[in-house]
Amino acid sequence: MNPYVQKVLTDLEKRCQHEPEFIQAARLILTSVSPVIDKHPEYEKAALLESLMEPERIISFRVPWIDDQGKTQINRAWRVQYNSAIGPYKGGIRFHPSVTMGTLKFLALEQTLKNALTGLPLGGGKGGSDFNPHGKSDAEVMRFCQSLMNELYRYLGEDTDVPAGDIGVGAREVGYMFGQYKRLKNKFVGVFTGKGLSFGGSNMRPEATGFGLSYLTQAMLKTINQSFNDKRVVISGSGNVAIYAAQKVAELGATVVAMSDSDGYVVDEEGIKLDWLKDLKFSQRARISRYPEMGYGQYFEGCQNIWTVPCDIALPCATQNELSLVGAKALVQNGVIAVSEGANMPTTPDAITYLQQNGVLFAPGKAANAGGVSVSGLEMSQNSLRLSWSREEIDIRLHDIMQNIFKSVQHAAQTYAADPKDYETGANIAGFVKVAEAMMAQGAV
Ligand code: NDP
Numbered sequence: 001m002n003p004y005v006q007k008v009l010t011d012l013e014k015r016c017q018h019e020p021e022f023i024q025a026a027r028l029i030l031t032s033v034s035p036v037i038d039k040h041p042e043y044e045k046a047a048l049l050e051s052l053m054e055p056e057r058i059i060s061f062r063v064p065w066i067d068d069q070g071k072t073q074i075n076r077a078w079r080v081q082y083n084s085a086i087g088p089y090k091g092g093i094r095f096h097p098s099v100t101m102g103t104l105k106f107l108a109l110e111q112t113l114k115n116a117l118t119g120l121p122l123g124g125g126k127g128g129s130d131f132n133p134h135g136k137s138d139a140e141v142m143r144f145c146q147s148l149m150n151e152l153y154r155y156l157g158e159d160t161d162v163p164a165g166d167i168g169v170g171a172r173e174v175g176y177m178f179g180q181y182k183r184l185k186n187k188f189v190g191v192f193t194g195k196g197l198s199f200g201g202s203n204m205r206p207e208a209t210g211f212g213l214s215y216l217t218q219a220m221l222k223t224i225n226q227s228f229n230d231k232r233v234v235i236s237g238s239g240n241v242a243i244y245a246a247q248k249v250a251e252l253g254a255t256v257v258a259m260s261d262s263d264g265y266v267v268d269e270e271g272i273k274l275d276w277l278k279d280l281k282f283s284q285r286a287r288i289s290r291y292p293e294m295g296y297g298q299y300f301e302g303c304q305n306i307w308t309v310p311c312d313i314a315l316p317c318a319t320q321n322e323l324s325l326v327g328a329k330a331l332v333q334n335g336v337i338a339v340s341e342g343a344n345m346p347t348t349p350d351a352i353t354y355l356q357q358n359g360v361l362f363a364p365g366k367a368a369n370a371g372g373v374s375v376s377g378l379e380m381s382q383n384s385l386r387l388s389w390s391r392e393e394i395d396i397r398l399h400d401i402m403q404n405i406f407k408s409v410q411h412a413a414q415t416y417a418a419d420p421k422d423y424e425t426g427a428n429i430a431g432f433v434k435v436a437e438a439m440m441a442q443g444a445v
Contacts, residue, residue: 002034008049010185016441019102021320025345026053032428036436048436052112056104057081059081061151063129065144068137077129077148082108082162085438086116089125089376090373092194095173099128106320107166110344111373113431117405119269120377125161127152133168145176152177158384158423160212164193164376167319170240171196171206189429190383193376202379204394205372209342210244211395215341215402220363221313221425223410226337234311236260236303237318238281238288241342243368245275245315258309260318261288265306268297271356290293296444310334317342325350332358341365350426367409367427374401 001009009030015021030049030400037043059079067073078101081089091111104126112124115335132142165174177198178192187351188200195201204211214228221227231254235242237260246256255271261281266272266288273296280286289299307314307327314331316323320343328351331339339355340363341347347355347362355362373397382388389397412433413419413426 001031002037003112004044005034005037005049008053010163011050012053018398019100019105021106021107021345022102024349028349028424029109029113029428029432032425033432036429036433040436043192043436043440045272045320046440047058048439052435053440054110055080055108056084056354058105059099059152059155063131063144063151065140065147069141072238075129075131075144075200077127077131077152078104079155079161080104080127080161081129081155082124082127083112083125083142083439085434085435085442087121088157088160088238090115090122090164090346090376091124091126092164093131093167093169093173093177093348093405094126094166095131095202096128096129097130097132099130101195103130103320105440106274109346110366112435113133113428114370115373116431116434117328117367117408117427118370118377118401119404120374122373122377125163126166127163128166131168133173139173141173142176144182145173149177149180149184153181156181158191158380162191162193162376162380163329165240166370167239170194171201171256173198190380192226193379195379200379200383202375202394203384203389203391204238204398205375205379207244207247208375208394208398209241209372210246210317211240211248212374212398213245213317213342213368214248214403215342215371215399216363216406217313217315217338217367218252219403219406220361221338223421224337224361227252230312231255231312232257233305233315234258234309235311235315235317235342236265236322236346237316237343238277239318241372242315242317243274243278243281245342246272246277247414249313249315250274254313257311258306259288260303262303262318263287263302264289264299265309266291266299267309271295272297276438287424308334315342316346319343320347321346323351324345324355328354330358331355336360338363342369344369356422356424358417361421362423364427367405367423370405371398371402374398393432
């Protein structure tokens with residue numbers, strides 16, 4: 001490894017020891033970009049890597065809200081404004097009890113390179129809270145979102161920082177936060193993406209990440225003369241990304257045989273019935289354990305074992321570090337040919353290495369799940385132009401963007417990586433080069 005890269009990594013491991021996910025993401029990125037640093041000794045003088053490994057700004061605040069029993073509750077929240085070299089900060093807001101500042105730093109770093117890969121003028125950011133929306137009433141969720149925005153609104157703006165959804169934050173939560181921003185600023189501007197269609201949202205934004213994941217995976221499969229047709233697919237999660245990935249791969253001829261939530265998974269050999277699953281998850285906000293109620297499939301407790309279900313293609317679409325070495329071994333044993341990440345960093349580093357060493361095609365999240373932020377970028381353009389593109393137009397643009405992302409990832413892998421199919425290294429390098437050039441041109445600040 002390049003000595004400058006090694007030094008930055010060693011310092012980071014000491015300084016951020018309490019942020020293991022951030023170190024994990026940073027280590028993967030720094031290791032990948034080492035050959036680029038070899039060619040650019042000027043980056044060390046400009047302390048470019050030290051700059052990139054430190055967010056530009058983190059806002060940390062409390063969120064008081066009143067539950068349905070009239071009791072005041074307090075949650076913690078953050079917005080990590082990570083890097084604005086390429087454009088305004090852009091990245092989702094996550095509500096989950098596991099959220100810490102370190103989680104959001106890792107997500108914001110990933111987002112910075114992902115947004116660069118899209119070719120759109122978007123910087124990187126991420127926000128969230130340890131609030132748990134499960135089991136809360138609509139009124140509680142609304143009060144929480146409004147209170148969060150009472151603090152966060154002053155740091156946002158259509159040209160400054162434009163959040164979106166993520167785990168636990170869908171159209172309902174985005175609507176409540178956007179509504180409160182509008183009240184406080186008395187301005188109707190595109191300060192959020194993922195909004196409802198009736199108030200400036202983009203066609204296809206809910207579907208974009210899952211559809212984009214399918215398009216990029218399709219491009220990757222093509223390199224080995226394969227497609228989704230007649231393939232068995234396992235998808236973890238049953239949220240926004242997972243459900244629309246399932247819909248698109250089924251349209252492309254695959255059979256989705258298993259899906260999960262954080263409690264367990266269902267196997268349906270005839271193919272997951274998506275209308276029923278959407279009703280359960282989006283309308284009833286119910287657990288996946290209820291899937292067999294209509295006489296379909298079988299439910300198993302424990303989400304980790306989903307990777308033991310035999311499949312040709314696996315799409316981890318739930319959360320970080322959900323696919324470990326044990327899962328990767330089960331997938332390889334059952335003959336998987338491709339793993340493509342819908343979630344952010346769902347595959348542990350040892351699992352990635354194992355998959356790649358066993359000839360499995362691997363697409364990292366920062367490339368494979370970039371469809372969501374790409375359509376968010378299109379939503380921002382539509383908002384500032386005060387117009388709305390059709391579903392068909394957005395779908396064509398999304399398809400083109402995903403093809404272009406795959407091409408640039410492939411090109412970087414062929415140029416720099418020991419293995420030309422190492423798309424993990426390719427994605428890190430392709431994203432890094434764009435951010436690094438913009439930072440250097442702006443005085444590496
Ligand atoms: P949702 O909240 O809609 O769905 C998340 C799904 O993952 C749910 O089924 C949830 O189960 C499951 N899940 C969450 N946490 C865990 C956990 N700790 N262990 C096991 N399962 C878990 O989120 P999204 O679909 O929006 O996001 C999923 C992933 O995709 C995240 O990594 C996110 O960062 C990433 N992503 C999302 C984008 C988007 O456009 N929404 C864009 C790019 C990336 P349960 O209901 O039981 O909690």
